[in-house]
Amino acid sequence: MSTEVRHIAQKVSIDEQIVSLLQAKDKRALHLIYEHYAPVLINVILRVVRDKPMAEDVFQEALLKVWKNSHSYNAEKGSLFTWLTRVCRNAAIDKTRSKDFRQTEKSKTAVDLVSITGLSDREDVEHLYMHQLVDQLPVIQRKLIDLAYFQGYTQKEIAEKLDMPLGTVKTRIRLALKHLRSII
Amino acid sequence: MNIQEYIESGILETYLAGELDHEEMLAVDKMAAQHPEISEELTRLRESIVRYARVAHKEPGRRVLTHVLNAIEEEEKGEEKPAPGKPVGSTGNSNNPGIFSTWSMAATFLLLVSIGFNFYFFSELQNAEGLVKELAQEKTFLSERAKTTTQQLDYANLRIAHFLNGDNIHVRMDGSEISPSSFANVFWNRKTNAVFISVDNLPEPPHGHQYQLWAIKEGQPPIDAGIFDHNALVQELKVIRGEVRAFAVTLEKEGGTQYATVEKTYVKGFLKKS
Structure with a gap:
């Protein structure tokens, strides 16, 4: 491939790729959304429904909506993430109004949302290596990332849970992400 | 802001x-x-x-x-099945958009599909490049680690061999006041009188300096037992004969010295009285 073409290729952001694929009704758009946004969007949903399996169901519904309403996205109005977040939030709110949700809520006792991360078939060399890198993160930083980005806790809730001032939570999350970024 | x-x-x-x-x-x-x-x-x-x-x-x-x-x-x-009474693809209807419009729609569609493919392949290419880079880094990391591990293993084996050698007198040298956490071990072979040092925990010497081992006999100034490389873990130094009471390591200028700089003693250990 010529350097010129490669240059152009690098200039096209993931968002632009996703949007043009969506507009072309190409399902690879969904693959890319999944690849680059799934965990962050699930977290958005978790903030509303507070239940991991349910959050995944809602995400599924939201992706279908994204596919069906792809024409309603307008890049001039806001970013892809903002649009995806809105679709996911709305789907989550719809869910909380459903009978299904109320029943789950009733049967749910105080379950800690910490997920047990089992071994998967992706436990290959690359993963082991990355694991070692991630293991360098101090426990508290991992905890903060976990709560804020994978368990749908707000900064205020984290402050209460960990008994830390809100300002400190904010700074520490920022530091944790900075640290994370430097290692992976 | x-x-x-x-x-x-x-x-x-x-x-x-x-x-x-x-x-x-x-x-x-x-x-x-x-x-x-x-x-x-x-x-x-x-x-x-x-x-x-x-x-x-x-x-x-x-x-x-x-x-x-x-x-x-x-x-x-489900959508592909034609709805009853509604023929698909009928062009006979005069209300249909003009043929140019149909063609341009088709062309636009093809263009979009083609753009889509391009983006997809570009993204695949970028992913592949990323992966190659990651794998290369990983390879370097693993081979570095393998190298260090082999070195550590060799060192451990050598050290064990010296410990197990019945002809060896083992002297553990502990850190002095200037470097309390330091330590090193000396093995002195009774038969050959060869002296080995095992560099265990000594701080990195400052630029232009080197550690030197000294054998100490009663009533004599310290005897030079050899300079050693801080990075090589087990090394054979000089041959020392006679009634040695202690071994000590000092920090000296590169190349060593004839007279020990006693104030710069990092570790020291006495032989057990036999």
Whole structure:
């Protein structure tokens, strides 16, 4: 491939790729959304429904909506993430109004949302290596990332849970992400 | 507020955590649209969260995507069946848009599909390049580690061999006041009188300096037992004969010295009285 073409290729952001694929009704758009946004969007949903399996169901519904309403996205109005977040939030709110949700809520006792991360078939060399890198993160930083980005806790809730001032939570999350970024 | 302050305010992290409301998110988008640094920062932050999710197995299961794709396919199949009484692809209708419009629609469609493919392949290429880079890094990392591990193993074996050698007198040298956490071991072979040093924990010598081992006999100035390389863990030094009472290591100028700089004694150990 010529350097010129490669240059152009690098200039096209993931968002632009996703949007043009969506507009072309190409399902690879969904693959890319999944690849680059799934965990962050699930977290958005978790903030509303507070239940991991349910959050995944809602995400599924939201992706279908994204596919069906792809024409309603307008890049001039806001970013892809903002649009995806809105679709996911709305789907989550719809869910909380459903009978299904109320029943789950009733049967749910105080379950800690910490997920047990089992071994998967992706436990290959690359993963082991990355694991070692991630293991360098101090426990508290991992905890903060976990709560804020994978368990749908707000900064205020984290402050209460960990008994830390809100300002400190904010700074520490920022530091944790900075640290994370430097290692992976 | 300047851009750096904006980035450092933590708003981007809050944005990605999904904690801002829609209007606040749009405000961030506006900033990002105006300042590429902000949008780059957002992409980098998001990608590291997503990569972390992958590594820490916090990703949602693939089944979610499979379900969505299946559902879409099912719907598409349903749509393909022509609705009764509504012929598909009829061109006889004079109300239809002109032929040019049909052609341009088709052309636009093909163009979009083609653009789509391009993006897809570009993205695949980028992914592959990323993977190659990661694998190369990993390879370097692993081979470095293998090298260090082999060295450590050789060292451990050599050290054990010296410990097990019945002809060896073992002297442990402990850290002095100037370096209390230091230690090293000397093995002195009774038969050959060869002296070996095992460098265990000595601080990195300052530039232009080297450690030197001394054998100490009663009523005599310290006897030079050889300079040694701080990085090589077990080394054979000079041959020392006679009634040695102690061994000590001093820090000296590179190349060593004839007379020990006693104030710079790092470790010292006495022989057990036999």
